[in-house]
Amino acid sequence: MPRSLRVKTNYIDRVKSAVRRNGYPRQKDLAEDLGLSLATVSNFLNGRPVDVLNFQEICRVLGQDWQEIASLDENSSSSSPSSSKDFESEVVITEPCPIEEASIYVERPPIESLCYETLLQPGSLIRIKAPSLMGKTLLISKVLAKLAAQNFRKVYLNFHLAEEKDFTDLDKFLKWFCVSISQSLELENKLTYYWDREFSTSKVNCTIYFEKYLLAQNNKPLVLCLDEVERVFDKREVAGDFFGLLRAWHEQGRVSTIWKRLRLVVAHSTEVYIPLHINESPFNVGVSIELPEFTLEQVRYLGQLHDLDWTDAQVKQLMDIVGGHPHLVEQAFSHLKVNKNISLEQLLETAATEEGLYSSHLRRLWRVIEQQTELLEALKKVVATDTTDTLVSLEPILAYRLHSMGLVDWKGNKVMTRCNLYRQYFKNRIEAV
Structure with a gap:
């Protein structure tokens, strides 16, 4: 077997669609979950050679039979036509994911x-x-x-x-x-x-x-x-x-x-x-x-694009948990459109748990938080409140990092939990530590 494998051309669309289907909104999230570089994941998804072990591990996570989709690459170690003696670092370019x-x-x-x-x-x-x-x-x-x-x-x-x-x-x-x-x-x-x-x-x-x-x-x-x-x-x-x-x-x-x-x-x-x-x-x-969060009207319109004609009351019910967060809202609509036997109430009941719709997303965030003591303590202070609109003072650098992850919103020089989903989930996780 060669040192590298690549996805057959006729399977590229299939593996790309498997990314989101398995709970990864972006290539970056899949890469972080696997502990691989974004370049490696990008190569895999675009039919370029990657190391055999990495190829097999990505297939495992995406639920793909690696032997079925693999094309042997006998020339993986050959130089690219655009290579240069002055610069040998791997460069991989993708269009927006x-x-x-x-x-x-x-x-x-x-x-x-x-x-x-x-x-x-x-x-x-x-x-x-x-x-x-x-x-x-x-x-x-x-x-x-x-x-x-x-x-x-x-x-x-x-x-x-x-x-x-x-x-x-x-x-x-x-x-x-x-x-x-x-x-x-x-x-x-x-x-x-x-x-x-x-x-x-x-x-x-x-x-x-x-x-x-x-x-x-x-x-x-x-x-x-x-x-x-x-x-x-x-x-x-x-x-x-x-x-x-x-x-x-x-x-x-x-x-x-x-x-x-x-x-x-x-x-x-x-x-x-x-x-x-x-x-x-x-x-x-x-x-x-x-970029602001979606308004109620924009959330309702997104629902209509998923063939879900909701009342304002239903939209507010969802937004009470996830706010107007574009990804969280879209994920809910996509799930309810496909799983017509699940009600909005059922989805929201388990939303902040390990068996809920957002479990993969929440676990990825938790893995980052738990590895950084200062960040964990800062988040603990934020989610200890009873509501999402309670303002908390944090060290600026910690507040910036939590904000970049999408966990908090700014209000002047203070922050508050971005949505009830995050407040409930991380409060429970931190209390269990």
């Missing part, structure tokens, strides 16, 4: 039109901030599709695709960044030609790679979407210089014809808690977008 590209989408006006109209402007920059599973990637996918229809080139890059080794120094990181974008645009890796090791700096080399190669290849605007950039926040070796570079490019877009072609979208799930010079930060320029 196909799981998040479902046809069911609820608009939150005027956000969609604001994003689209802003990105039509030369040299524009958009910052999208929202906790995990609030719909950032789906919004990006919808906007990208609309821009592609206007003849834009597009690149979607999720920073969870980078390996830890890619963050060890700025030069290595920027090479990964440039090669990733080249691959997404189906362009040859030309680091060797544009990277001057002896007389230039990493930031200048990266800028030249964009200006002389990536942007110069085509007169069409290029919209570059950088998702989950919070992964970079605590990487001291690269964070300040990288974000300063993005700011510099945005400033160049005001005066340079070629840089006007670049449109930046920066998406992150938490406040920017790293110190950045005010004139070197991309987080205080451009247009800021924050």
Whole structure:
């Protein structure tokens, strides 16, 4: 047997659909549950070679017969046509996760039109901030599709695709960044030609790679979407210089014809808690977008898209437990549509338990929390309250982290539990410790 296997082409759609069916809303969640890199999971789901043991383990979790769907890959160790002696790190690019590209989408006006109209402007920059599973990637996918229809080139890059080794120094990181974008645009890796090791700096080399190669290849605007950039926040070796570079490019877009072609979208799930010079930060320029929860009307409309014509009372009953959290609401509707013998009351009765609909989602969050003592103590303080609207003071960094996970909402400088589902579940788990 070869060292690696890949999914047969005719089984790719099947394994992709199995991800959500097994309780994983995103590729990232599956990767975290398996303890694998996002790149490995992405390779598997897109029919690229992965290690045999990893292939078998992913199949086990997704309920697939690995022998049935596996295609032997005899050339897995051969070099990629785009490989370079200067950069040998694995680079894998995906479009926004196909799981998040479902046809069911609820608009939150005027956000969609604001994003689209802003990105039509030369040299524009958009910052999208929202906790995990609030719909950032789906919004990006919808906007990208609309821009592609206007003849834009597009690149979607999720920073969870980078390996830890890619963050060890700025030069290595920027090479990964440039090669990733080249691959997404189906362009040859030309680091060797544009990277001057002896007389230039990493930031200048990266800028030249964009200006002389990536942007110069085509007169069409290029919209570059950088998702989950919070992964970079605590990487001291690269964070300040990288974000300063993005700011510099945005400033160049005001005066340079070629840089006007670049449109930046920066998406992150938490406040920017790293110190950045005010004139070197991309987080205080451009247009800021924050994704709110669904309103009652939007939740009812989402139900109608699932062929569920609910009364306001039924919608409120669901929202009393999960609020207007897009993922939790959508999961409830999808479950009730398929399982017509289950009532809303039955679903909500077990919602915050290990046998309920949200058990996989809740356990994933718990695994993160229980491994970090300070975070556990902070959450304990929040869920000890009797209602979700009781405000609690926390250390800012702990509050940011809980907010990025979607567990709390901000109210001024204090936080409160995001919804009753989280308050009930985590209160019970913490009391049982």
